[in-house]
Amino acid sequence: MTRAQQTLSIGLLVASVYMVAFLGLAPLPAKIQDDIIPVLPIWAIVSFGAYLLFKLGYGVATFNDVPEAHQELMREIQEARADLQKKGVEVD
Amino acid sequence: MAVNNTLLDRLVGLAMLALASAVFLYYTIWTLLLPFVDDSHPLQSAFPPRVWAIRIPVILLLLGGAVVGSFLSVVMIRSNRKKALKARQKEAGKKSS
Numbered sequence: 001m002t003r004a005q006q007t008l009s010i011g012l013l014v015a016s017v018y019m020v021a022f023l024g025l026a027p028l029p030a031k032i033q034d035d036i037i038p039v040l041p042i043w044a045i046v047s048f049g050a051y052l053l054f055k056l057g058y059g060v061a062t063f064n065d066v067p068e069a070h071q072e073l074m075r076e077i078q079e080a081r082a083d084l085q086k087k088g089v090e091v092d
Numbered sequence: 093m094a095v096n097n098t099l100l101d102r103l104v105g106l107a108m109l110a111l112a113s114a115v116f117l118y119y120t121i122w123t124l125l126l127p128f129v130d131d132s133h134p135l136q137s138a139f140p141p142r143v144w145a146i147r148i149p150v151i152l153l154l155l156g157g158a159v160v161g162s163f164l165s166v167v168m169i170r171s172n173r174k175k176a177l178k179a180r181q182k183e184a185g186k187k188s189s
Contacts, residue, residue, distance in 0.1 A: 042149050042150070049115075050112045050116035053108055054113065061106050062105070063101060
């Protein structure tokens with residue numbers, strides 16, 4: 001089963017369960033039906049946004065510089081530049 | 093591997109973490125918890141009327157979509173103009189040679 005199929009099937013499952021609740025096909029206490037069910041999709045979107053921001057912030061807070069890899073990368077860029085210039089390719 | 097995690101980076105990251113958690117908590121209490129709280133409870137005074145719990149995210153989403161859309165269109169128009177200019181220059185170059 002591919003990733004797309006998996007995501008699609010989970011999405012369809014959640015959507016159908018929500019449809020059943022939204023259309024009142026399953027008996028639920030009135031308070032929950034009127035106040036909570038209609039608000040769930042927007043709550044899910046806002047929570048997803050908050051989760052993404054959380055992940056971003058965590059990544060930014062724990063990101064460390066690596067000076068050795070930086071030196072190595074700079075050296076490789078120089079070598080590639082020299083090599084390409086020798087072969088007549090325009091660099092930069 | 094030397095660790096060089098500047099203070100500013102960590103502060104920005106922690107601020108984003110705190111903001112995300114605060115938004116999640118506030119919004120969850122607002123939409124999912126308040127319906128079960130009596131109207132006379134002091135907690136109700138810390139939240140605006142519940143219609144705004146729907147309006148604010150929708151407005152933000154529409155604004156975000158508008159910003160992204162306009163940025164995309166500006167970039168595409170600029171790139172097309174550059175392409176047309178280059179094509180015209182090539183034509184002029186070919187004709188004169």
